[in-house]
Amino acid sequence: MPPSRYPAPSTWSRSLRGSASNANFLSVTGLGVKYTGPGQEDAQAASIRADHPVPADCGLYMYEVKIISSGKHGFIGVGYAAPDVALDRLPGWDGHSYGYHGDDGFAFTSNAGKGQNYGPTYKDGDVIGAVLNKAQRTISFTKNGMELGVAFSNVSEEVLYPIVGMRTPNEQILANFGSSEFISDLRGLQDDAAKQIQSQLQAVSVPTKGKAGSLMGELAFNYMLHEGLLDSAAAVARDVLGDVVQVTDQDRQQQQAQHSIQAAVEAGDVDEALRLTEAAAPGLLTTEPPLHISFQLKVLKFIELVRGKQDEAAMAYGRAELSKAAASLPDQEELQDALSLLAYDVPEASPCGNLLSPSHRAHLASSLTSAISVRQGRPAQSAIHRLLCHSVLLSEELTAIDSPAASLINMKDRLAEITNGPAPFQ
């Protein structure tokens, strides 16, 4: 799982124990808590909460509690509770509170007063792990490292604190919020939780009945057409799609035109690129307000003059065309960057030297061809390109809402793996 953006529980919160009347029934020493009250009746129970709730973006969380002493009756409860749950009760004696009790092994939640038969009892020397799976909305427990299974499902509270409670004299526990090694296999539990999501993912059905019979084949065909890889597109049409679709003459002409424009921009031949663009998409570059891309092309022309050491011509062009075109831009930075090239003997090595790089021209070429596509009434991007962009936003948004499931499978890294070829599931 990626690192959390939130503080995790690290110790007991001294201010969050018991109620006003029985706060002093618990004596706290670091991670240790001991019941020192009278312990005669249920009203004398006392619970204590951790300093922070389980981090919102944590898919699977666990802390452990070691039973130092069962005291008189071992009425100890370990679990989770929402922020406003009363602390003069044992965990699980109220709604929004969940507890596994040592004396009877029952799992309690809600104020019905009756627990469910859940696991073994626990006493001196036992270590209880409380596991919150936010993705599946379950709470389960471990005893001495052994998994006891799901105790509570449909756990809907967004904010839950680790909580322990005691009720008879000399009961004593020691918590571990991860500062020492756990007895339980947290890593294994997290892996299992991730695998559970993985199998849910694997079970998602993708509609395969596109109009040409194969969604993936269509996406490949569409991508190749879009990228001007017409031989590949034709091969996919034949091989994958059974010739339901075809590469048309119009596709070929468009591709030819785009290819020439791309080549002109990449060669730095701006005049030729402008001429071809005007032929392919009349008026595209002379629209009002002017497109950013036409300014960028002018900058490119200027840059080519600088590259050719035609400094005077560059200056003249800069005055005549660039400063005028830049007037409509929201900021002048781009213009300044380009003009600054004039100041250097070796412009390639200057801070704005990237403007002279082939990759800058390639980027410009692809922006231009996209703009032409749109002008011609075609999508600016291939469907697969759009889907990939969409998935990046989905991942960002899932992170923003602290999606436990996305965090468990580390969606961001998964997306990266998908484009990097095979990656075994971890």
Next chain:
Amino acid sequence: MGRGEASNRKLVGREEWEKRLTDVKIKKEDMNTIIMNFLVTEGYVEAADTFCKESGTQPGVDLNAITDRMEIRKAVQSGNVDFAVERVNDLSPEILEEKQELYFHLQQQRLIELIRLGKTEEALEFAQDILAPQGEENPEFLEELERTVALLAFEDTKNSPLADLMDIAQRQKTASELNAAILSTQCQEKEPQLLNFLRMVIWAQQQLGEKVDFPRINDLTSAALADNAN
């Protein structure tokens, strides 16, 4: 809704989403890789070869090694199930012995092809002699078996309620299942990353939809943004 739960659904409008989409940078090489992986994994050797030459994307495996797989896939896709079964048994006979469901689907495809060719009597015989016993042994196949046999009752199968079985997509489905089975015996990736990716998109949209109102992509083929849910 419990205490401490968020109650307001966050809203991201279509215009904002569109704008953010244009800011995302995807590398062309990444797209090439995902497409190449699809072609190779699914055994489309010729397309992979052309794509390699035209885009410079390396297939990452020896394309010759997948020729067998391709031939088998092609056979199913062109309706020649007998030939495919023969070739699979040459390649590794255990595949069809171990995978009963796959074997059933191949036989089912065989029946569909017979019906397509109008060989009604042969189809009926095949259904009674070969398919029905399989269905008796494996009750989970029965429903599909019955649906397929029901094709015989329609003169114009293409306009029947069972038209999906006659569709080219049904051949693709059977071919992909067989292809995946061969791949798994060869310890290769069974499914293209593209499929995993599409699953993730659908899954992520579901997950996000629980908390956020945002424009979805419902039609994966066009990848067009739909309007917000409400």
